[in-house]
Amino acid sequence: MNGLGEVGSGVTSSLIVGCGYVGGALARRLVDDDQDVFAVTRSGVDIDGVASLERDVTDPPLDLPDVDHAFYLVSAGSRDPEDYRAAYVDGLINTRDAIGGATLVYASSTGVYEVDDGSWVDEQTELDITSDRSRTLLEAENIARHAGGTVVRFAGLYGPGRTGEDRYLDDARVPAGFLNLLHRDDAATSLLAARDGPDDTYLAVDDEPVHRHEFARWLADYTGRPAGILVDAIERSNKRCSNARLHSTGWGPAYPTFREGYAHTLANG
Numbered sequence: 252m253n254g255l256g257e258v259g260s261g262v263t264s265s266l267i268v269g270c271g272y273v274g275g276a277l278a279r280r281l282v283d284d285d286q287d288v289f290a291v292t293r294s295g296v297d298i299d300g301v302a303s304l305e306r307d308v309t310d311p312p313l314d315l316p317d318v319d320h321a322f323y324l325v326s327a328g329s330r331d332p333e334d335y336r337a338a339y340v341d342g343l344i345n346t347r348d349a350i351g352g353a354t355l356v357y358a359s360s361t362g363v364y365e366v367d368d369g370s371w372v373d374e375q376t377e378l379d380i381t382s383d384r385s386r387t388l389l390e391a392e393n394i395a396r397h398a399g400g401t402v403v404r405f406a407g408l409y410g411p412g413r414t415g416e417d418r419y420l421d422d423a424r425v426p427a428g429f430l431n432l433l434h435r436d437d438a439a440t441s442l443l444a445a446r447d448g449p450d451d452t453y454l455a456v457d458d459e460p461v462h463r464h465e466f467a468r469w470l471a472d473y474t475g476r477p478a479g480i481l482v483d484a485i486e487r488s489n490k491r492c493s494n495a496r497l498h499s500t501g502w503g504p505a506y507p508t509f510r511e512g513y514a515h516t517l518a519n520g
Contacts, residue, residue, distance in 0.1 A: 355400030410435030428489030
């Protein structure tokens with residue numbers, strides 16, 4: 252840390268590493284709160300009020316500004332094991348080493364719960380990890396916690412420009428099992444709630460897991476398109492995630508279920 256970029260005296264400052272889909276929403280919210288905001292990406296960002304820093308977090312040492320809070324929201328961009336490790340582990344280590352005493356919030360995934368029986372899971376559910384991807388995510392989570400940081404496990408994200416309805420309509424094959432969803436804007440506020448909360452791990456999901464078949468039927472009714480081919484097989488994860496701990500911080504989603512979130516998103520493009 253070298254004080255790169257002048258942070259206003261008495262003004263809260265935040266660093267967003269990986270300022271993409273959720274990071275952009277978070278950045279705008281922090282700017283609206285009159286914070287000093289820095290965004291770290293490989294190619295830069297163009298967001299009013301945000302200082303853009305072009306960095307490759309996998310290439311140490313990193314030159315980062317002194318800030319109060321750091322949010323690590325990097326995504327791998329592919330499922331290749333080496334890319335996964337570089338993004339979620341190596342980049343996080345390099346960032347941790349560069350942010351000094353800033354509080355750290357790390358965005359993980361509910362994918363660490365390898366559950367297919369439809370059961371409920373929460374932050375205290377024992378993890379039975381079998382895939383390399385989940386092991387990498389869990390390793391990164393532990394790095395963040397050991398640094399005194401907080402982990403936020405995101406459910407499936409949707410919102411403007413990311414609705415994915417084609418996977419549930421027309422000729423799409425729709426397997427059975429539960430979905431856990433979260434609107435992009437609620438993901439941004441969940442990061443702030445987790446940052447200020449007393450625990451070191453939070454599940455960030457909306458208030459109602461939904462069966463994929465119910466979701467497909469609702470989308471069909473809303474869009475006027477036919478529902479996809481509903482099959483009984485469980486071909487993807489099948490779990491129901493609880494957001495009770497996140498709610499206990501005082502957080503609540505602006506879009507409590509997929510109905511409110513998708514209706515707003517589909518109506519507004």
